[in-house]
Amino acid sequence: MEIILRQENKNDFESVFHLIEKAFEKEKYSDYKEQFLVERLRNSEAFIPELSIVAEIDNEIVGHILFTKLKIKNNLNSFESLALAPVSVLPEFQGKGIGSKLILHGHEIAKRLGYKSVILLGHQDYYPRFGYKLCEKYNIKMPFDVPSENCMVIALAEDGLKGVSGEVVYPKAFFE
Template identity: 80%
Template sequence: MEIKLRQESENDYESVFQLIEKAFEKEEYSDHKEQFLVERLRKSDAFIPELSIVAEVDNKIVGHILLTKLEIKNESKSFESLALAPVSVLPEFQRKGIGSKLIVHAHKVAKELGYKSVVVLGHQDYYPKFGYELTNKYAIEMPFDVPAENCMLIALTENGLSGVSGKVIYPSAFFE
């Protein structure tokens, strides 16, 4: 199975909407509205077109990942970072490495664009294999009440999290 990764285009929006809907349909820890979050984020200042990436198999979109801007802020400083939300793969293509390829590729593109870190609220058994660590290791707190083991981040560059601490500030599109 050949997996092709590329930047999402406006022509992909409807396919990606349906893909995200199907990907999260049976997820227990989901509000089943991730597809609407992606639509809102595309229209926000947090959107970075190069970091909205699709995976294709035989010219069919089977996966999508989105990284958007966020801030980590403390009393004296603000640090630019990225939010990984969501990564989606059609159910019949899950467990075939597509999500992993999307994450690794998105990290590479983000690093090339000059970003130093990515924050994720995700499964504690999945994201550490990509190098994600708990946010509380860095005195970084999430803006909502969720289990600490699900709050993670990764440095994309050496020392990418050096001196970074504070509260994660998600774009308002996450809360609309």
């Protein structure tokens, strides 16, 4: 099974919409609207085309990941970062390492583009294997009430989180 990872393009939008819908339809902690979030983010200033990535097997899109711009702000400073949301894999392809490949590939591209960190809300048992740590360790807070064990961050570069603290400021598209 050869997995091809590549940048999403406009011809993929409909397939990706349905993929995300299927990937989350049985997810316990979902509002089942992740596919609409991706559409809004694509049309926002937070969108980075190189960080909307699909996974293909035999010319079929089976996975997608999106990283978008966000900020971490405190009284003194504002820090650029990325949000990972969502990572989606068709149910019949889950558990085959596709999500892991998308995450690691996305991290590499983000590093090349000069980003130093990524923040996410996700399963506390899944993301630490990639190096994600609790946001509270860095005094980074979410702008809404969520369990702290689900709020995670990773430094993509050495000292990528040095001196970073504050509240996460998500793009407006996350809340529309």
